[in-house]
Amino acid sequence: MRFGSRVVTVVAVAGFAVLGLAGPALAHVEVSADKTTAGAENVTLTFDGEAESDDAGIASERVVLPTGIAPSAVTLVKAPAGWTFTPTADGFTVGGKALKAGVDAVWKVKIAKLPDGETRLSFKTLETYSDGEVARWIEIQEQGKDEPDNPAPLVTLKPGPSTAPATSAAPTSAAPSVEPSAVATTTPVSAEPADDDGGSTWWIWVIVVVVLAAVAGFVLLRRGRSGSTDA
Template sequence: MKKSRVLLTAATSATAVFVLSSPAFAHVSVQPDGEAAKGGYATIGFKVPNERDDASTTKLEITFPTEHPLASVLPQPVPGWKAKVTKSKLDKPIEVHGNKITEAVTKVTWTAEGKGVEPGFFQRFPVSVGQLPENSDQLVFKALQTYSNKEVVRWIEAPTEGGEEPQYPAPVLALSAAEEGHHGGTGGDAKDAEGSEEKEAKAEKGEKDAGHGHEDGAKDTASSSHDSDTTARVLGIAGIAVGAAGVAFGVLAGRRAGGRGPTISTPPPRAL
């Protein structure tokens, strides 16, 4: 009897633990396409599973972190959903690529235009974001998932280091180490980018100058060859003219010599 009660109590406790922790198994999460490097740009996707058997997910609200504002947030169109981007003024302007940004995206809301995410399915909502912070290892978003029966599940509990996973954890985006040569918003990076562009411009100019040099050399060679051909032709024509003049002179001289005629001998007189 006691053994049966112990087993029943254990089963009840396990069921209670499962019920209380079940939302964490299929919560709203966020993952990058590839890597989300510090100081760079990335495409991330919010994965929204449907946890209900009798209702569809018809609305998703993602609140962006204000401690690390993102100046650029561009949602990708999702068939059957309408996206709305909300911006707010920043308490402290941020600098991106040398430009001061006074407002940033604080929320993106997707609303289903049809049935939404039906039971047994999930939907992914891609967003292009940047510039990612350089002084943080992660970004914590807050998500509100609304069902067709008006139920709202708030995925807003931030995880704590070394602590247990919350019952309704907020989506967390892990940031990787900054990539070398990324064009961030710092002055050093901007100067490096300008120096690189200047070097590329000089290299390109050098290649063009070398190309012009080759072209000029080819033109000079062609011109020299053309001049040599012209000189040879002139000399050849002059030689032909001189030869022709010599032949003409010889013919004329021969004619003059022959113009004297044959010598006529006069017979002696006859005797009378």
């Protein structure tokens, strides 16, 4: 019985020791997005800074924005009561009266537009406690590798929709441009025959006059001959 109780005690102590070591490692600053496509607009990011101190509360969170997101494109949506939002040269800070020890810091910001062509956005974060301790969550998580000890909050995005190349309408627009010129060239041609017909009728009248004159001459000639015979 004593041996069994000792085994149970050793196992329990070892278990608590493991939990004690694992506790701080589980405290992270995490971030999630309501839209997870590259290039998306008006995206709300929710940050969750997990408290890791039993004696001090979180007083502020300083976030460094990834390339492609300007501080001017970020606005505050929600933060702990009494906290304020302050843009910085490379990101922003939310902070104010320290939270109670053990209370997580949760805040939300809106991004006007996520970068195009980026699928992994890291938000380096410095978490400051009321006792001056600073937890630096700034190590970049690389794809395919183990998570570092102090990982920066990461948002994984889907690629944005590809833009289909525009088709050229030049070949189709060239055909109509030929047709009007063809119509224009036929217009004066169709008008010319009317002028020719009107101007060429004079010779018909000349022939008629010549024929009538010949007939009249022939008739007069016959009469003259018949008159001389009678005499």
